[in-house]
Amino acid sequence: MSQQQLGRWPLRSGGTAPTPAPDPGSPSARFVGKLASLGCVAAGYGVFQGLFGVLPDSLGGEAAKWLISVVSGVGTMVAAWLAAALLRARSAGVARADALPVRVVPTELPGPLPSVFAAAYEALFDGVTVVDDPVRGRLTGWSHSLGEGAASPPTALSTAYGLHMMLDLGVPDGRLSTGDLVETLWRLRLPDGGWSARTQGTKARPEITALVLGALARAGSSGDRLAAEVDGCTTGFTRELDPAGRESTHVVTTVLRGLLRAAPRSPVLPALCEALVDGAVDDERRDHLRGWAYRLHAPYDRPSALHTAQAVVALDRAARVLGEPAGARAARQDGVRWLLSCPEARHDNCPDVAHLREEVRRSHPDDPARHEVLYVRHFTATWLVRALTTPGAREVAVADGLEERWRERLAGAFAAVWAGQTNGIWSWDHGDGSELRRPMWMTYQGLSALRTHAVWMYRPDN
Numbered sequence: 001m002s003q004q005q006l007g008r009w010p011l012r013s014g015g016t017a018p019t020p021a022p023d024p025g026s027p028s029a030r031f032v033g034k035l036a037s038l039g040c041v042a043a044g045y046g047v048f049q050g051l052f053g054v055l056p057d058s059l060g061g062e063a064a065k066w067l068i069s070v071v072s073g074v075g076t077m078v079a080a081w082l083a084a085a086l087l088r089a090r091s092a093g094v095a096r097a098d099a100l101p102v103r104v105v106p107t108e109l110p111g112p113l114p115s116v117f118a119a120a121y122e123a124l125f126d127g128v129t130v131v132d133d134p135v136r137g138r139l140t141g142w143s144h145s146l147g148e149g150a151a152s153p154p155t156a157l158s159t160a161y162g163l164h165m166m167l168d169l170g171v172p173d174g175r176l177s178t179g180d181l182v183e184t185l186w187r188l189r190l191p192d193g194g195w196s197a198r199t200q201g202t203k204a205r206p207e208i209t210a211l212v213l214g215a216l217a218r219a220g221s222s223g224d225r226l227a228a229e230v231d232g233c234t235t236g237f238t239r240e241l242d243p244a245g246r247e248s249t250h251v252v253t254t255v256l257r258g259l260l261r262a263a264p265r266s267p268v269l270p271a272l273c274e275a276l277v278d279g280a281v282d283d284e285r286r287d288h289l290r291g292w293a294y295r296l297h298a299p300y301d302r303p304s305a306l307h308t309a310q311a312v313v314a315l316d317r318a319a320r321v322l323g324e325p326a327g328a329r330a331a332r333q334d335g336v337r338w339l340l341s342c343p344e345a346r347h348d349n350c351p352d353v354a355h356l357r358e359e360v361r362r363s364h365p366d367d368p369a370r371h372e373v374l375y376v377r378h379f380t381a382t383w384l385v386r387a388l389t390t391p392g393a394r395e396v397a398v399a400d401g402l403e404e405r406w407r408e409r410l411a412g413a414f415a416a417v418w419a420g421q422t423n424g425i426w427s428w429d430h431g432d433g434s435e436l437r438r439p440m441w442m443t444y445q446g447l448s449a450l451r452t453h454a455v456w457m458y459r460p461d462n
């Protein structure tokens with residue numbers, strides 16, 4: 001656009017701004033106007049005097065000379081006054097155009113997201129732990145929660161979440177090295193291969209192994225190095241060897257998402273998708289739409305928003321890597337419709353966005369009479385944001401004419417996510433009055449949901 005179109009001064013030599021014309025209502029402007037009026041009278045009087053002096057007496061007598069002279073004088077005065085008025089009007093128009101103030105094109109203030117991401121990065125940097133382990137070597141990462149201090153060494157799960165966050169935030173400077181985080185994850189690998197959570201002991205578990213492998217693959221670890229760990233993860237993840245894991249919607253979807261990153265050609269992926277589809281449950285409370293409960297096998301519970309969202313995310317990603325059979329597509333689309341059918345009026349604090357807890361109980365590897373328990377907490381609202389912003393969810397909403405409902409559900413889930421953070425960090429409230437903890441997984445899920453929502457809602461034309 002030109003400078004004039006932008007409302008700025010026209011370009012001039014020397015770069016000086018034009019001098020504004022006098023205000024038409026100022027004393028100087030009124031004085032000039034009076035002079036112009038006197039000039040018109042003088043011009044008319046001059047014509048009158050000139051004609052009266054030169055007209056012959058034979059024209060028709062003294063009365064005729066007066067009439068002609070007066071008419072000519074008055075006509076000249078009126079013409080002169082009109083000409084002066086026209087010049088004044090033109091001058092005033094130019095003066096008003098030149099005297100317009102500089103119109104500064106407003107620059108929109110940045111939204112809160114950059115400052116939230118920057119604050120989260122600083123908190124993550126402040127919370128990183130560096131430990132010189134006598135067996136594993138130097139470990140750089142995070143313990144379960146921010147603020148636990150150097151007494152708690154880095155764990156594989158939290159360091160994997162931290163690596164994901166560094167990649168999401170773009171690693172704005174060199175204070176934290178993704179290479180150090182990658183090496184730490186490899187050093188935290190169990191002696192027999194794979195990874196486990198801090199409470200799971202020395203036996204690798206598929207959900208933790210797949211999550212770590214997904215982070216390593218995203219950070220660029222070589223496929224050859226990942227392959228052996230992928231084989232170990234998939235070999236032990238069967239109904240016979242891990243019945244508790246294979247019947248858990250949370251575990252199956254976690255393994256599926258991790259392996260889609262680390263081993264997208266793994267032959268186990270179609271079988272996991274099929275198991276997930278077979279585990280969908282008809283819900284009579286929501287027009288007999290299918291959703292997912294915490295178990296994939298009988299006895300089934302009622303579907304929950306959390307597990308339905310986890311299944312939708314996993315199946316949508318699998319569809320774009322593996323293709324999608326008709327049965328999987330129908331189940332996934334039913335899951336989206338189930339999420340859109342929340343009967344509540346408000347969606348930022350309805351039951352569908354409430355935090356959930358569950359336990360994954362397995363026989364202890366050293367004593368079958370005992371159980372190994374993995375306590376899992378779920379930031380439900382983040383899963384709703386991620387599920388509703390899958391390409392497949394948007395396609396369902398458009399095809400069914402439910403775009404407005406889709407926007408309402410997504411806005412409510414996003415509001416619940418946003419309300420839970422303080423300077424880019426989320427805290428889990430135990431509900432018993434004890435001190436809030438800031439688990440790494442929760443902040444990862446919160447930041448991921450904010451980032452995903454921002455990408456989906458961005459409109460360049462607005």
